[in-house]
Amino acid sequence: MTGLIELFSYSFFQNAIMAALITSVLAAMVGTYIVSRKIVFITDGITHSSFGGIGLAYFLGINPFFGAAFFAVLSALGIEWVSHRGKLREDSAIAIIWSLGMAVGIIFVFITPGYTPDLMSFLFGSILSVGYADLMVMLVLTVVTALFMGIFYRPVLYSAFDAEFSKIMGVPVAFFRYMMSFIIAMAIVVSIRSMGIILVLSLFTIPQATSMLFSHNFRRIVLISMIFGLTGSLVGLFSAYSFNIPSGAAIIFTLTIQYLLFKLLFWIRSLIAIN
Amino acid sequence: MTMPIASLKGIIAGYNDEPVLRNIGLEVFANDFIGVIGPNGGGKTTLIKVLLGILKPFKGTVEFPSGKIKIGYLPQASQIDKSFPISVKEVVQSGLQPHNKWNPVLSARQKQKVVKLLNESGLQALAKRPIGSLSGGQLQKVLLCRALINEPDLLVLDEPNTYVDKNFEYELYQWLKELNKSMAIILVSHDIGTISSMVKTIACVNGDLHYHPSNTISAELLQVYKCPIDLIAHGPIPHRVLKKH
Ligand SMILES: Nc1ncnc2c1ncn2[C@@H]1O[C@H](COP(=O)(O)OP(=O)(O)O)[C@@H](O)[C@H]1O
Numbered sequence: 001m002t003g004l005i006e007l008f009s010y011s012f013f014q015n016a017i018m019a020a021l022i023t024s025v026l027a028a029m030v031g032t033y034i035v036s037r038k039i040v041f042i043t044d045g046i047t048h049s050s051f052g053g054i055g056l057a058y059f060l061g062i063n064p065f066f067g068a069a070f071f072a073v074l075s076a077l078g079i080e081w082v083s084h085r086g087k088l089r090e091d092s093a094i095a096i097i098w099s100l101g102m103a104v105g106i107i108f109v110f111i112t113p114g115y116t117p118d119l120m121s122f123l124f125g126s127i128l129s130v131g132y133a134d135l136m137v138m139l140v141l142t143v144v145t146a147l148f149m150g151i152f153y154r155p156v157l158y159s160a161f162d163a164e165f166s167k168i169m170g171v172p173v174a175f176f177r178y179m180m181s182f183i184i185a186m187a188i189v190v191s192i193r194s195m196g197i198i199l200v201l202s203l204f205t206i207p208q209a210t211s212m213l214f215s216h217n218f219r220r221i222v223l224i225s226m227i228f229g230l231t232g233s234l235v236g237l238f239s240a241y242s243f244n245i246p247s248g249a250a251i252i253f254t255l256t257i258q259y260l261l262f263k264l265l266f267w268i269r270s271l272i273a274i275n
Numbered sequence: 276m277t278m279p280i281a282s283l284k285g286i287i288a289g290y291n292d293e294p295v296l297r298n299i300g301l302e303v304f305a306n307d308f309i310g311v312i313g314p315n316g317g318g319k320t321t322l323i324k325v326l327l328g329i330l331k332p333f334k335g336t337v338e339f340p341s342g343k344i345k346i347g348y349l350p351q352a353s354q355i356d357k358s359f360p361i362s363v364k365e366v367v368q369s370g371l372q373p374h375n376k377w378n379p380v381l382s383a384r385q386k387q388k389v390v391k392l393l394n395e396s397g398l399q400a401l402a403k404r405p406i407g408s409l410s411g412g413q414l415q416k417v418l419l420c421r422a423l424i425n426e427p428d429l430l431v432l433d434e435p436n437t438y439v440d441k442n443f444e445y446e447l448y449q450w451l452k453e454l455n456k457s458m459a460i461i462l463v464s465h466d467i468g469t470i471s472s473m474v475k476t477i478a479c480v481n482g483d484l485h486y487h488p489s490n491t492i493s494a495e496l497l498q499v500y501k502c503p504i505d506l507i508a509h510g511p512i513p514h515r516v517l518k519k520h
């Protein structure tokens with residue numbers, strides 16, 4: 001127990017907890033939009049394409065964050081544009097962007113001379129090494145997202161629910177869809193640092209799945225997802241530290257167990273209700 | 276009085292450079308009640324989308340000769356994602372014209388209007404329910420409220436009778452008759468039998484469009500124009516046929 005209290009005095013652990021808190025709030029808002037619009041597959045494409053940017057950044061010797069952000073935003077806007085125009089099948093576009101990003105990333109990492117130290121942390125995440133600058137970037141994006149989705153709650157919701165109808169009503173649907181695409185891409189990129197490319201999307205979808213056992217109201221799903229995201233991340237974080245396992249995997253594992261647990265509870269409750 | 280409120284001329288429209296509608300013209304007058312019939316895939320929904328301005332035609336013009344009009348739209352059931360987490364009230368509110376498209380706040384008067392319409396249509400008890408928990412008829416009612424909340428001059432309904440029971444269908448048609456006193460209505464249906472009794476005129480869309488300026492339909496006429504005949508209407512149903520442009 002004293003070990004646990006001592007843990008909180010380490011600044012790396014304080015940073016990790018802050019990162020878990022901020023990421024949970026961000027993923028709750030953005031993830032609810034992703035799940036509601038059923039664009040999980042699109043988002044997965046964006047996530048994987050960002051690896052191309054990470055590889056390119058290594059090659060050029062610049063901060064991988066900028067490379068990832070550049071590729072992710074470009075992919076997100078590109079996919080939205082393709083689905084808007086309807087000339088190319090959307091799933092083909094996603095597959096192309098996904099594969100191209102991963103391939104470009106691997107090629108650049110391979111031809112970059114020397115050792116690429118935190119490549120693994122981008123693939124698997126490392127919330128325990130999040131620094132002050134990372135936290136600031138996460139915080140700014142979270143505040144901007146909360147303001148945008150708060151102020152423009154109605155048009156964002158309406159253009160996600162029924163774009164054609166909203167267009168007829170004069171809602172600037174294209175603007176809101178592109179803005180949300182941009183926000184999704186940035187949210188994914190800032191979360192890759194702690195969760196890793198492979199698992200990051202789970203943080204944006206599993207708390208929502210758990211929340212939707214309780215509510216089908218957009219706002220409420222956001223709020224409940226914040227709570228589940230946070231509890232799952234914190235428990236995962238402690239397990240990661242205690243058992244010395246990768247933090248990203250530990251967090252996603254906890255979130256999944258949490259979902260299954262509630263699913264089971266609801267199932268038992270429905271059995272009782274029938275009898 | 277003879278000026279149409281909406282006028283489509285020489286419309287060629289479709290998707291991916293493939294025309295679905297070939298040279299279509301249609302005029303809508305203030306008190307019209309037009310039934311649009313035609314086979315599945317004939318282009319009924321495409322015609323509606325051109326009229327609403329959501330689909331740009333390859334050729335032709337859509338005009339509103341008597342000035343800008345408000346159009347209420349009830350889309351085909353397949354276009355609505357029933358699992359989307361949105362409440363009945365939020366759906367109806369989304370039909371309100373915002374005072375300023377960048378300022379999404381609803382005025383107290385607008386909120387009141389929504390509550391009033393929900394009460395009148397018997398939906399008040401469902402106001403907070405997610406649309407996923409509604410029956411087919413209830414959802415159509417909600418979508419009709421969304422189309423009506425802005426007090427349209429023209430109401431366009433795309434197959435509102437799919438996934439609904441006969442009771443609701445009857446209720447809907449009574450409602451439409453009442454609404455037709457204050458607005459023009461375009462009702463799309465693949466089922467000519469149910470609509471021929473209530474519409475004033477019929478347009479048949481199957482690639483091109485045949486307009487019957489009354490609701491009298493003869494089997495011969497429908498066959499000539501390859502319109503579907505689910506049921507041959509009896510009695511005097513008026514008719515008007517537009518020549519191709
Ligand atoms: N978004 C779309 N992209 C490509 N083709 C479409 C699209 N929507 C409809 N079509 C095609 O256009 C034709 C007319 O469709 P539609 O207007 O929906 O017919 P209806 O409403 O009369 O059943 C159909 O052959 C359909 O496959």
Ligand SMILES: [Mg+2]
Binds near residue numbers: 320321
């Ligand atoms: Mg149709």
